[in-house]
Amino acid sequence: MCNLEYLKSDSFVPTLVSIKSAAEQEYLTKFVFDTSEVETNVWIGAKRRPDNGNQFVWNDGSVIEFTNWAEGSPSDQVKKECVLMRSQYTRGLSNIAKFDTLTINGKWGDVTCETTNWVLCQKLQTWSFPQLQKKLLDIKKELKDSLENVTKQLDNTKNQLEDTRNQLRDVRNELNDTRNKVSASAPAGTIAFFARNTAPTGWLKANGATISRITYADLFAAIGTTFGSGDGNKTFRLPDLRGEFIRGWSDGREVDKGRAFGSYQWGSNIPLAGYVGGNWERAISSGYQDRWNFAGNTFDEGFEPNVSAGETRSGTTFPVSNSSSCRVHYLEGPFKYSWITSWNVLKGTRPRNVALLACIKY
Incomplete structure:
Protein backbone atom coordinates (compact mmCIF):
# COMPACT_ATOMS: atom_id res chain seq x y z
CA MET A 1 0.00 0.00 0.00
CA LEU A 120 -2.80 0.59 -4.45
CA CYS A 121 0.62 0.60 -6.13
CA GLN A 122 2.83 -1.96 -7.84
CA LYS A 123 6.60 -1.76 -7.60
CA LEU A 124 8.88 -1.56 -10.61
CA GLN A 125 11.33 -4.44 -11.11
CA THR A 126 14.63 -3.45 -9.59
CA TRP A 127 17.87 -4.29 -11.31
CA SER A 128 21.23 -4.95 -9.69
CA PHE A 129 24.32 -3.91 -11.63
CA PRO A 130 25.26 -7.52 -12.54
CA GLN A 131 21.71 -8.14 -13.74
CA LEU A 132 21.72 -4.96 -15.77
CA GLN A 133 25.14 -5.75 -17.21
CA LYS A 134 24.04 -9.27 -18.19
CA LYS A 135 20.88 -7.93 -19.77
CA LEU A 136 22.84 -5.40 -21.77
CA LEU A 137 25.26 -8.10 -22.92
CA ASP A 138 22.34 -10.29 -23.96
CA ILE A 139 20.82 -7.41 -25.90
CA LYS A 140 24.19 -6.68 -27.51
CA LYS A 141 24.53 -10.32 -28.55
CA GLU A 142 21.03 -10.35 -30.00
CA LEU A 143 21.76 -7.19 -31.94
CA LYS A 144 25.05 -8.62 -33.20
CA ASP A 145 23.39 -11.83 -34.31
CA SER A 146 20.63 -9.86 -36.00
CA LEU A 147 23.18 -7.66 -37.73
CA GLU A 148 25.09 -10.70 -38.96
CA ASN A 149 21.89 -12.23 -40.32
CA VAL A 150 20.95 -9.00 -42.04
CA THR A 151 24.47 -8.73 -43.49
CA LYS A 152 24.26 -12.27 -44.84
CA GLN A 153 20.86 -11.58 -46.35
CA LEU A 154 22.17 -8.39 -47.95
CA ASP A 155 25.17 -10.27 -49.36
CA ASN A 156 22.89 -12.96 -50.77
CA THR A 157 20.63 -10.30 -52.28
CA LYS A 158 23.65 -8.52 -53.74
CA ASN A 159 24.89 -11.76 -55.32
CA GLN A 160 21.44 -12.48 -56.72
CA LEU A 161 21.24 -8.98 -58.18
CA GLU A 162 24.68 -9.39 -59.71
CA ASP A 163 23.63 -12.69 -61.27
CA THR A 164 20.46 -11.10 -62.60
CA ARG A 165 22.42 -8.19 -64.03
CA ASN A 166 24.80 -10.60 -65.79
CA GLN A 167 21.86 -12.55 -67.18
CA LEU A 168 20.22 -9.34 -68.43
CA ARG A 169 23.50 -8.28 -70.01
CA ASP A 170 23.77 -11.63 -71.80
CA VAL A 171 20.17 -11.32 -73.01
CA ARG A 172 20.84 -7.78 -74.20
CA ASN A 173 23.93 -8.93 -76.10
CA GLU A 174 21.95 -11.76 -77.68
CA LEU A 175 19.20 -9.34 -78.70
CA ASN A 176 21.76 -6.96 -80.19
CA ASP A 177 23.35 -9.82 -82.11
CA THR A 178 19.96 -10.93 -83.39
CA ARG A 179 19.03 -7.39 -84.34
CA ASN A 180 22.33 -6.93 -86.17
CA LYS A 181 21.82 -10.20 -88.05
CA VAL A 182 18.28 -9.23 -88.99
CA SER A 183 19.42 -5.77 -90.04
CA ALA A 184 22.21 -7.29 -92.12
CA SER A 185 19.83 -9.72 -93.82
CA ALA A 186 17.02 -7.21 -94.34
CA PRO A 187 18.05 -3.62 -93.57
CA ALA A 188 15.49 -0.87 -93.18
CA GLY A 189 14.04 0.04 -96.57
CA THR A 190 14.18 -3.50 -98.00
CA ILE A 191 11.22 -4.29 -100.30
CA ALA A 192 9.84 -7.84 -100.34
CA PHE A 193 6.71 -9.58 -101.56
CA PHE A 194 4.78 -11.93 -99.27
CA ALA A 195 2.23 -14.65 -99.98
CA ARG A 196 -0.05 -13.32 -97.24
CA ASN A 197 -2.40 -10.35 -96.95
CA THR A 198 -0.91 -8.90 -93.73
CA ALA A 199 2.55 -7.49 -93.09
CA PRO A 200 4.80 -9.73 -90.94
CA THR A 201 6.51 -8.47 -87.79
CA GLY A 202 9.11 -5.81 -88.58
CA TRP A 203 7.52 -4.92 -91.94
CA LEU A 204 4.93 -2.44 -93.15
CA LYS A 205 2.64 -2.60 -96.16
CA ALA A 206 4.11 -0.55 -99.02
CA ASN A 207 0.80 1.26 -99.49
CA GLY A 208 1.81 4.93 -99.50
CA ALA A 209 0.74 5.44 -95.87
CA THR A 210 1.97 8.43 -93.85
CA ILE A 211 3.93 7.32 -90.76
CA SER A 212 5.94 8.84 -87.89
CA ARG A 213 9.55 9.86 -88.44
CA ILE A 214 10.27 9.13 -84.76
CA THR A 215 8.53 5.76 -84.43
CA TYR A 216 10.14 4.53 -87.65
CA ALA A 217 13.43 6.40 -87.36
CA ASP A 218 15.54 3.68 -89.05
CA LEU A 219 13.24 3.56 -92.06
CA PHE A 220 13.14 7.35 -92.28
CA ALA A 221 16.94 7.43 -92.19
CA ALA A 222 16.97 4.91 -95.06
CA ILE A 223 14.39 6.39 -97.47
CA GLY A 224 13.81 9.92 -96.18
CA THR A 225 11.15 11.84 -98.11
CA THR A 226 11.76 10.08 -101.46
CA PHE A 227 8.11 9.01 -101.65
CA GLY A 228 6.58 12.02 -99.90
CA SER A 229 7.36 14.32 -96.99
CA GLY A 230 4.13 13.75 -95.04
CA ASP A 231 3.40 16.81 -92.96
CA GLY A 232 6.94 18.07 -93.61
CA ASN A 233 7.85 17.80 -89.94
CA LYS A 234 6.89 14.68 -88.03
CA THR A 235 5.80 12.23 -90.74
CA PHE A 236 6.88 10.83 -94.11
CA ARG A 237 5.28 8.62 -96.76
CA LEU A 238 5.90 5.01 -97.72
CA PRO A 239 6.21 3.95 -101.34
CA ASP A 240 2.90 2.83 -102.84
CA LEU A 241 3.48 -0.45 -104.68
CA ARG A 242 -0.13 -1.57 -104.79
CA GLY A 243 -0.86 -2.86 -108.32
CA GLU A 244 2.56 -1.73 -109.58
CA PHE A 245 5.40 -3.52 -111.40
CA ILE A 246 8.90 -2.69 -110.16
CA ARG A 247 11.52 -1.47 -112.64
CA GLY A 248 15.24 -1.12 -111.97
CA TRP A 249 16.41 2.50 -111.63
CA SER A 250 18.60 3.48 -114.61
CA ASP A 251 21.04 5.27 -112.25
CA GLY A 252 22.79 7.14 -115.07
CA ARG A 253 22.51 4.42 -117.72
CA GLU A 254 21.23 5.44 -121.14
CA VAL A 255 18.06 3.38 -120.61
CA ASP A 256 14.96 5.09 -119.32
CA LYS A 257 17.21 8.09 -118.85
CA GLY A 258 16.13 11.14 -116.91
CA ARG A 259 14.11 9.14 -114.41
CA ALA A 260 14.34 10.38 -110.81
CA PHE A 261 14.93 7.76 -108.17
CA GLY A 262 11.66 6.60 -106.61
CA SER A 263 9.51 8.25 -109.29
CA TYR A 264 6.40 6.67 -110.81
CA GLN A 265 5.99 6.06 -114.54
CA TRP A 266 2.87 5.27 -116.55
CA GLY A 267 2.46 2.76 -119.37
CA SER A 268 3.65 3.99 -122.80
CA ASN A 269 1.30 2.26 -125.27
CA ILE A 270 -1.94 4.21 -124.64
CA PRO A 271 -3.09 5.41 -127.16
CA LEU A 272 -1.20 3.84 -130.07
CA ALA A 273 -3.00 5.19 -133.14
CA GLY A 274 -5.79 7.59 -134.19
CA TYR A 275 -8.68 7.16 -136.62
CA VAL A 276 -8.01 10.23 -138.68
CA GLY A 277 -10.44 11.63 -141.32
CA GLY A 278 -11.30 8.16 -142.61
CA ASN A 279 -7.61 7.29 -143.04
CA TRP A 280 -6.32 4.29 -141.03
CA GLU A 281 -2.92 3.72 -139.53
CA ARG A 282 -1.66 7.24 -139.59
CA ALA A 283 1.07 7.85 -137.05
CA ILE A 284 0.32 10.23 -134.20
CA SER A 285 2.74 13.12 -134.03
CA SER A 286 5.67 12.42 -131.76
CA GLY A 287 4.92 15.51 -129.69
CA TYR A 288 1.47 14.23 -128.93
CA GLN A 289 2.62 10.69 -128.09
CA ASP A 290 5.06 12.00 -125.53
CA ARG A 291 2.35 14.08 -124.00
CA TRP A 292 -0.50 11.53 -123.93
CA ASN A 293 0.53 8.35 -122.20
CA PHE A 294 -2.79 8.04 -120.42
CA ALA A 295 -2.15 7.62 -116.72
CA GLY A 296 -4.16 5.26 -114.55
CA ASN A 297 -6.50 3.88 -117.28
CA THR A 298 -8.26 0.62 -116.43
CA PHE A 299 -9.71 -0.44 -119.80
CA ASP A 300 -10.89 -3.95 -120.49
CA GLU A 301 -8.80 -6.54 -122.28
CA GLY A 302 -7.86 -6.02 -125.92
CA PHE A 303 -8.62 -3.28 -128.42
CA GLU A 304 -11.16 -0.49 -127.89
CA PRO A 305 -12.12 1.32 -131.13
CA ASN A 306 -13.99 4.50 -131.94
CA VAL A 307 -13.54 6.48 -128.75
CA SER A 308 -14.94 9.92 -129.57
CA ALA A 309 -12.85 12.99 -129.11
CA GLY A 310 -13.79 14.67 -125.85
CA GLU A 311 -15.17 11.40 -124.39
CA THR A 312 -14.09 10.37 -120.89
CA ARG A 313 -13.31 6.73 -120.20
CA SER A 314 -11.98 5.33 -116.92
CA GLY A 315 -10.87 8.73 -115.75
CA THR A 316 -9.17 9.83 -119.01
CA THR A 317 -10.73 12.48 -121.28
CA PHE A 318 -9.58 12.03 -124.89
CA PRO A 319 -8.61 15.30 -126.67
CA VAL A 320 -11.07 17.02 -128.96
CA SER A 321 -10.35 17.83 -132.59
CA ASN A 322 -9.35 21.23 -133.98
CA SER A 323 -6.49 21.48 -131.47
CA SER A 324 -2.97 22.22 -132.58
CA SER A 325 -1.74 19.38 -130.41
CA CYS A 326 -4.53 17.05 -131.52
CA ARG A 327 -3.59 16.26 -135.09
CA VAL A 328 -1.79 13.67 -137.18
CA HIS A 329 0.95 14.43 -139.66
CA TYR A 330 0.67 12.98 -143.18
CA LEU A 331 3.73 11.66 -144.90
CA GLU A 332 2.35 12.56 -148.37
CA GLY A 333 -0.29 14.71 -150.03
CA PRO A 334 -0.91 18.44 -150.20
CA PHE A 335 -1.62 18.73 -146.46
CA LYS A 336 0.92 18.11 -143.77
CA TYR A 337 -1.59 17.03 -141.14
CA SER A 338 -5.24 16.24 -140.43
CA TRP A 339 -7.48 16.71 -137.38
CA ILE A 340 -8.21 13.74 -135.14
CA THR A 341 -11.91 12.93 -135.00
CA SER A 342 -11.86 9.69 -132.97
CA TRP A 343 -9.47 7.33 -131.19
CA ASN A 344 -8.68 3.66 -131.43
CA VAL A 345 -7.18 2.62 -128.08
CA LEU A 346 -4.79 -0.31 -127.66
CA LYS A 347 -4.62 -1.17 -123.96
CA GLY A 348 -1.28 -1.13 -122.11
CA THR A 349 1.11 -4.00 -122.39
CA ARG A 350 0.69 -6.42 -119.44
CA PRO A 351 2.43 -9.78 -118.92
CA ARG A 352 0.98 -12.72 -117.00
CA ASN A 353 1.28 -11.97 -113.28
CA VAL A 354 0.22 -12.90 -109.75
CA ALA A 355 -0.82 -10.44 -107.01
CA LEU A 356 1.28 -10.58 -103.81
CA LEU A 357 1.63 -8.16 -100.88
CA ALA A 358 4.49 -5.70 -101.22
CA CYS A 359 6.05 -4.75 -97.85
CA ILE A 360 8.93 -2.58 -96.66
CA LYS A 361 11.27 -3.36 -93.75
CA TYR A 362 11.38 -0.73 -90.99
Missing part, protein backbone atom coordinates in the same frame (compact mmCIF):
# COMPACT_ATOMS: atom_id res chain seq x y z
CA CYS A 2 1.13 3.55 -0.58
CA ASN A 3 -0.43 6.95 -0.21
CA LEU A 4 -1.12 9.50 -2.89
CA GLU A 5 1.22 12.15 -1.46
CA TYR A 6 4.11 9.72 -1.59
CA LEU A 7 3.31 8.94 -5.20
CA LYS A 8 3.44 12.62 -6.06
CA SER A 9 6.71 13.28 -4.24
CA ASP A 10 8.80 10.36 -5.51
CA SER A 11 9.20 10.13 -9.26
CA PHE A 12 10.77 6.68 -8.98
CA VAL A 13 7.65 5.15 -7.49
CA PRO A 14 5.55 3.32 -10.13
CA THR A 15 1.98 3.98 -11.15
CA LEU A 16 -1.16 2.51 -9.66
CA VAL A 17 -1.67 -1.23 -9.85
CA SER A 18 -2.91 -3.04 -12.97
CA ILE A 19 -5.10 -6.07 -12.32
CA LYS A 20 -4.83 -8.59 -15.13
CA SER A 21 -6.70 -11.65 -13.85
CA ALA A 22 -9.33 -12.93 -11.43
CA ALA A 23 -6.60 -14.49 -9.30
CA GLU A 24 -4.88 -11.12 -8.89
CA GLN A 25 -8.21 -9.52 -8.07
CA GLU A 26 -8.99 -12.13 -5.39
CA TYR A 27 -5.55 -11.75 -3.82
CA LEU A 28 -5.70 -7.96 -3.74
CA THR A 29 -9.23 -7.99 -2.34
CA LYS A 30 -8.20 -10.20 0.57
CA PHE A 31 -4.95 -8.32 1.13
CA VAL A 32 -6.51 -4.88 1.14
CA PHE A 33 -9.85 -5.40 2.81
CA ASP A 34 -9.27 -8.47 5.01
CA THR A 35 -5.61 -8.31 6.07
CA SER A 36 -5.11 -4.56 6.08
CA GLU A 37 -8.73 -3.86 7.08
CA VAL A 38 -8.83 -0.77 4.91
CA GLU A 39 -12.04 1.13 5.54
CA THR A 40 -11.94 3.39 2.47
CA ASN A 41 -12.14 2.85 -1.22
CA VAL A 42 -8.81 2.22 -2.98
CA TRP A 43 -7.58 3.71 -6.27
CA ILE A 44 -6.35 1.32 -8.95
CA GLY A 45 -4.58 2.15 -12.20
CA ALA A 46 -7.48 2.12 -14.65
CA LYS A 47 -8.66 5.26 -16.43
CA ARG A 48 -11.15 6.22 -19.09
CA ARG A 49 -9.68 6.62 -22.60
CA PRO A 50 -9.72 10.30 -23.63
CA ASP A 51 -10.51 9.40 -27.25
CA ASN A 52 -13.23 6.88 -26.39
CA GLY A 53 -15.22 7.57 -23.26
CA ASN A 54 -16.79 4.12 -23.26
CA GLN A 55 -13.48 2.29 -22.86
CA PHE A 56 -10.89 2.09 -20.08
CA VAL A 57 -7.18 1.30 -20.17
CA TRP A 58 -4.47 0.76 -17.60
CA ASN A 59 -2.04 3.55 -16.79
CA ASP A 60 0.69 1.80 -18.79
CA GLY A 61 -1.53 1.97 -21.88
CA SER A 62 -2.38 -1.72 -22.03
CA VAL A 63 -5.89 -2.91 -22.81
CA ILE A 64 -8.15 -3.95 -19.93
CA GLU A 65 -9.17 -7.55 -20.53
CA PHE A 66 -10.24 -8.59 -17.00
CA THR A 67 -12.85 -6.44 -15.23
CA ASN A 68 -14.61 -6.55 -11.86
CA TRP A 69 -17.20 -3.82 -12.22
CA ALA A 70 -19.83 -3.34 -9.53
CA GLU A 71 -23.47 -3.12 -10.52
CA GLY A 72 -24.13 0.20 -12.28
CA SER A 73 -20.50 0.72 -13.27
CA PRO A 74 -19.00 1.90 -15.41
CA SER A 75 -21.42 4.71 -16.05
CA ASP A 76 -21.42 7.14 -18.93
CA GLN A 77 -21.44 10.20 -16.67
CA VAL A 78 -19.09 13.04 -17.50
CA LYS A 79 -15.84 13.37 -15.51
CA LYS A 80 -16.00 9.87 -14.01
CA GLU A 81 -12.58 9.13 -15.44
CA CYS A 82 -10.84 7.24 -12.60
CA VAL A 83 -11.45 3.76 -11.18
CA LEU A 84 -11.39 2.49 -7.55
CA MET A 85 -12.06 -0.70 -5.64
CA ARG A 86 -14.99 -0.24 -3.30
CA SER A 87 -15.00 -0.95 0.42
CA GLN A 88 -18.12 -2.12 2.27
CA TYR A 89 -17.54 0.48 4.94
CA THR A 90 -17.91 3.39 2.57
CA ARG A 91 -21.24 1.93 1.48
CA GLY A 92 -22.65 2.05 5.03
CA LEU A 93 -22.65 -1.72 5.23
CA SER A 94 -20.58 -2.23 8.38
CA ASN A 95 -23.26 -4.53 9.77
CA ILE A 96 -23.19 -6.88 6.75
CA ALA A 97 -22.30 -10.48 7.42
CA LYS A 98 -18.67 -11.51 7.03
CA PHE A 99 -19.31 -13.91 4.14
CA ASP A 100 -21.17 -11.21 2.22
CA THR A 101 -18.38 -8.63 2.29
CA LEU A 102 -16.80 -10.03 -0.87
CA THR A 103 -19.88 -9.01 -2.81
CA ILE A 104 -18.94 -5.38 -2.10
CA ASN A 105 -15.23 -5.39 -1.28
CA GLY A 106 -13.01 -5.12 -4.33
CA LYS A 107 -15.73 -4.29 -6.83
CA TRP A 108 -14.75 -1.58 -9.30
CA GLY A 109 -16.45 1.73 -9.69
CA ASP A 110 -15.82 4.74 -11.91
CA VAL A 111 -15.80 8.08 -10.10
CA THR A 112 -14.36 11.57 -10.38
CA CYS A 113 -10.63 11.73 -9.85
CA GLU A 114 -10.78 14.37 -7.04
CA THR A 115 -12.07 11.89 -4.42
CA THR A 116 -9.66 11.20 -1.53
CA ASN A 117 -8.81 7.50 -1.26
CA TRP A 118 -5.97 5.18 -0.57
CA VAL A 119 -3.95 4.09 -3.57
